[in-house]
Amino acid sequence: MRVRIIRAMTGEVDGIALSRFKVGHTYDMAASLATYLMVSGGATAVAETGPAMIVPLDDLDSLSLAEKIRESLAARRKGPKKR
Secondary structure: OEEEEOOOOOOEEOOEEHHHOOOOOEEEOOHHHHHHHHHOOOEEEOOOOOOOEEOOHHHOOHHHHHHHHHHHHHHHHHOOOOO
16 A cells, blocks of 8 residues: 655554654555554555555564554544543
């Protein structure tokens, strides 16, 4: 899946440092990682056909990434944390 990074992110997901993704750049990556980045507000899907950076599938542990996606979606449904 192809995404454009719209916000700098920190931390790590399944051994992938999120800081490696540069704002404004377009990347081709596994749908699970792309979905996590979009749900987290760090990326948006694009339909470009031009060149893009590639994230190798070997860098992903899709089972634990899927769990992170579910957690992010659940947190969004609950709304912002109250102080």
